[in-house]
Amino acid sequence: MSEAIRTSDGELLSVKLKKVESRRRATAFLLVTPLLLFILIAYIFPIFQMLIRSVDNTEMNQLLSKTAIVIEKWDGKELPPEEVTSTFYYELKDLIANKKHGKIATRLNYEKGGFTSLIKKTARKLDKFDENGNFLDQFMDVHKRWADIEYWLALKRGTQAFHGRKYLTTFDYEQKFDGSIEKIPEKKRINVTLWLRTIFVAVGVTLCCFILAYPIAHLLAALPTRYANLLMICVLLPFWTSLLVRTSSWMVLLQTQGVLNDILVSIGIVADDNRLELMYNMTGTFIAMTQILLPFMVLPLYSVMKTIQPSLMRAAVSMGSTPFNAFRKIYFPLTYPGISAGSILVFVLAIGYYITPALVGGSKGVLISNRIAYHMQKSLDWGLATAMAGVLLIAVLVVYWLYNRIVGIDNMRLG
Amino acid sequence: MLKLTKIISLAAVFLAPSLATAAEVNVVSWGGAYTESQKLGYGDPYAEKSGVAVNWIDYSGGLGEVKAQVESGAITWDIIDVYARDTIIGCDEGLFVEFDFDNDFPAGVNGMPASEDFFAPMPSKCAVGNILYSWNYAYNTDVYQWNAPSTIADFFDADKYKGVRSLYANAMSNLEIALVADGVAAADVYDYMEENGIDRALDKITELCEHPDGGCIFWSAGAQPPEQLVSGEATMATGWNGRHFNAIVNEGSPMKMVWDGQILDYEYFVLVKGGPNQEEAMKALQYFTSSEGLAGSAKHIAYAPFRISSLDIINADEPWFNSPTAGAVRIMPHMPTAPANTKNYILMNPEFYADNNTEINDAWEAWKANL
Numbered sequence: 001m002s003e004a005i006r007t008s009d010g011e012l013l014s015v016k017l018k019k020v021e022s023r024r025r026a027t028a029f030l031l032v033t034p035l036l037l038f039i040l041i042a043y044i045f046p047i048f049q050m051l052i053r054s055v056d057n058t059e060m061n062q063l064l065s066k067t068a069i070v071i072e073k074w075d076g077k078e079l080p081p082e083e084v085t086s087t088f089y090y091e092l093k094d095l096i097a098n099k100k101h102g103k104i105a106t107r108l109n110y111e112k113g114g115f116t117s118l119i120k121k122t123a124r125k126l127d128k129f130d131e132n133g134n135f136l137d138q139f140m141d142v143h144k145r146w147a148d149i150e151y152w153l154a155l156k157r158g159t160q161a162f163h164g165r166k167y168l169t170t171f172d173y174e175q176k177f178d179g180s181i182e183k184i185p186e187k188k189r190i191n192v193t194l195w196l197r198t199i200f201v202a203v204g205v206t207l208c209c210f211i212l213a214y215p216i217a218h219l220l221a222a223l224p225t226r227y228a229n230l231l232m233i234c235v236l237l238p239f240w241t242s243l244l245v246r247t248s249s250w251m252v253l254l255q256t257q258g259v260l261n262d263i264l265v266s267i268g269i270v271a272d273d274n275r276l277e278l279m280y281n282m283t284g285t286f287i288a289m290t291q292i293l294l295p296f297m298v299l300p301l302y303s304v305m306k307t308i309q310p311s312l313m314r315a316a317v318s319m320g321s322t323p324f325n326a327f328r329k330i331y332f333p334l335t336y337p338g339i340s341a342g343s344i345l346v347f348v349l350a351i352g353y354y355i356t357p358a359l360v361g362g363s364k365g366v367l368i369s370n371r372i373a374y375h376m377q378k379s380l381d382w383g384l385a386t387a388m389a390g391v392l393l394i395a396v397l398v399v400y401w402l403y404n405r406i407v408g409i410d411n412m413r414l415g
Numbered sequence: 416m417l418k419l420t421k422i423i424s425l426a427a428v429f430l431a432p433s434l435a436t437a438a439e440v441n442v443v444s445w446g447g448a449y450t451e452s453q454k455l456g457y458g459d460p461y462a463e464k465s466g467v468a469v470n471w472i473d474y475s476g477g478l479g480e481v482k483a484q485v486e487s488g489a490i491t492w493d494i495i496d497v498y499a500r501d502t503i504i505g506c507d508e509g510l511f512v513e514f515d516f517d518n519d520f521p522a523g524v525n526g527m528p529a530s531e532d533f534f535a536p537m538p539s540k541c542a543v544g545n546i547l548y549s550w551n552y553a554y555n556t557d558v559y560q561w562n563a564p565s566t567i568a569d570f571f572d573a574d575k576y577k578g579v580r581s582l583y584a585n586a587m588s589n590l591e592i593a594l595v596a597d598g599v600a601a602a603d604v605y606d607y608m609e610e611n612g613i614d615r616a617l618d619k620i621t622e623l624c625e626h627p628d629g630g631c632i633f634w635s636a637g638a639q640p641p642e643q644l645v646s647g648e649a650t651m652a653t654g655w656n657g658r659h660f661n662a663i664v665n666e667g668s669p670m671k672m673v674w675d676g677q678i679l680d681y682e683y684f685v686l687v688k689g690g691p692n693q694e695e696a697m698k699a700l701q702y703f704t705s706s707e708g709l710a711g712s713a714k715h716i717a718y719a720p721f722r723i724s725s726l727d728i729i730n731a732d733e734p735w736f737n738s739p740t741a742g743a744v745r746i747m748p749h750m751p752t753a754p755a756n757t758k759n760y761i762l763m764n765p766e767f768y769a770d771n772n773t774e775i776n777d778a779w780e781a782w783k784a785n786l
Binding site for chain 2: 099100102103105106109110113114115116117187188189190193194255256257280362363364366371374376377378379380381382
């Protein structure tokens with residue numbers, strides 16, 4: 001057995017090496033700690049906290065804590081027993097005294113329409129209740145809706161602390177009050193259409209961007225620096241302009257009475273009473289989004305093409321390949337890293353696009369992110385909005401995972 | 416986790432523009448000619464009188480933003496101009512201050528207490544009345560030179576009146592006029608929808624939107640309908656009567672309003688609970704909604720002030736409207752409440768929308784996406 005190697009200060013070399021290594025690792029970690037903390041606090045944590053809302057209903061569960069316990073035991077086959085109605089009565093009374101009944105009214109309204117006015121009408125008459133009488137009868141006297149078992153079932157389900165029903169809604173399914181899961185009525189289906197449309201637009205825009213960006217990037221890479229820089233500025237200039245300004249400019253151009261249509265009419269391609277509808281539909285969304293996202297495709301492609309030796313192509317041709325074959329077999333494969341980087345960038349940005357479709361898309365160009373915004377701003381159903389946002393986030397992660405499996409993330413080059 | 420939330424909220428508070436050292440009040444409204452009328456009518460006069468700066472912020476409705484502000488603790492809005500429906504929902508959610516009406520708001524110049532001087536009851540305890548306005552439609556007079564539409568049914572008649580219509584992007588207002596155009600009595604529309612749902616209304620609108628000579632686009636900001644009419648994007652557009660009036664009188668646009676089947680609707684102010692300057696904001700709000708404050712905004716837009724005493728002020732001093740281009744104009748005949756304009760009208764029912772919000776909006780949005 002050979003003697004272990006020691007350093008000059010008598011320590012085992014392997015131990016010393018490990019120490020040095022771990023110290024170096026600690027320093028490296030310390031250096032990235034601020035960034036890590038920043039990402040955790042400003043990014044991961046808020047996202048996580050937001051996503052919790054999609055299943056979290058603890059606020060309602062706490063506001064009606066006693067009712068939640070007794071109503072859980074009720075089987076829901078017939079109108080609830082006195083134990084439930086009396087508990088609900090006393091809790092509602094407390095809520096009214098604290099002016100919190102409005103909150104449960106809006107929350108219960110998500111479960112079943114008509115609850116807002118039901119709670120309010122009941123609240124107005126609650127002080128006339130005879131606390132020795134039958135509560136269910138008195139509830140039904142105040143409003144006939146209390147005789148409809150679905151409102152009590154909605155109360156039961158609306159006071160559960162956690163539930164995943166928002167995720168069902170995200171895909172146009174609903175849980176009936178008897179527990180079965182069904183597709184929602186055809187006239188109300190919207191989300192699946194929008195998911196498919198969003199994916200279609202994201203893929204389509206990525207393709208359009210690729211087709212437009214490839215020649216531009218090639219030109220940029222092939223031109224002498226002087227001209228290339230000028231062209232680069234042309235590519236980047238819209239990049240520095242506000243998104244809103246660019247979208248509004250497209251509106252000016254694309255309107256039926258807009259610049260583009262005026263030109264087409266004046267040169268006689270289009271009849272005046274038959275102007276092209278380029279806006280408030282999918283065409284508008286495609287045109288504007290492609291233009292706005294184009295730089296994200298051009299830049300990675302350019303940076304990759306710049307590194308490809310022109311001599312490779314010359315070598316291929318000199319060895320008897322046709323220029324097209326040389327391009328297909330030599331040049332094109334070498335640009336894969338740029339293509340994949342650009343595509344994933346454009347796709348991920350496009351899948352969450354929001355302002356442009358809202359402005360130029362009209363009703364036919366609306367995407368899922370507009371729907372999320374709608375639930376955040378207008379309907380105030382934040383649970384549903386976050387469920388949709390969660391699904392969108394997962395979709396992007398899946399795309400990333402697939403990309404990593406197929407292409408390998410190490411192959412991506414941004415420059 | 417709760418603690419962390421607090422720390423983050425606290426950080427947000429500090430990061431938020433904390434320049435509110437000098438007294439100022441942030442008022443949020445619908446922009447365009449309407450905000451301008453509020454600014455000229457009572458915002459600027461109040462700022463001059465009190466030395467408190469009044470900042471006007473534009474939005475296009477909805478409580479999402481203020482809810483986010485309240486939940487994060489970084490509130491920047493003091494006063495918001497909202498639909499009746501949103502005063503109900505926001506009050507229920509606890510976002511707004513509840514008023515003690517007669518104590519909080521001054522009596523009218525006629526001596527009547529505020530609760531009587533405002534000519535309709537408030538939809539919630541958090542609301543103070545501002546204006547009465549109308550959802551009516553206007554058409555481009557260059558397009559319909561020889562056959563001018565005159566009823567709400569004409570708006571939906573694409574056989575006789577060819578051209579693209581512009582509709583409000585949400586269900587509100589569209590369902591009502593569709594039903595009236597389809598033969599439901601104006602007074603019965605909400606009962607009808609409560610009983611039978613909104614399918615009939617949607618069918619009527621679908622018919623218009625899919626008509627080869629018709630078609631629909633949508634507007635979401637009040638300034639859009641007149642713009643769309645002038646640019647030719649639409650030939651008829653629903654909208655808020657003050658915006659139409661502004662385009663016709665102040666800008667001389669080739670447009671005309673149709674009052675048949677108009678929807679009378681109230682608009683309110685609310686005070687955000689825990690806003691940056693709640694006390695100053697309350698004082699400002701008292702001035703805004705005083706007899707002279709409300710009358711002041713009617714100098715610049717054709718919306719009826721909510722106070723009887725304000726209407727008296729205007730009546731005593733006609734021509735009251737002050738157009739920058741057309742000079743003084745008699746405003747009372749152009750108010751949504753003028754007798755000639757109220758021969759066939761619908762009265763907006765905010766309870767209906769507060770109650771059936773989810774159902775109606777889901778159905779409407781799905782309908783729109785599949786159009």
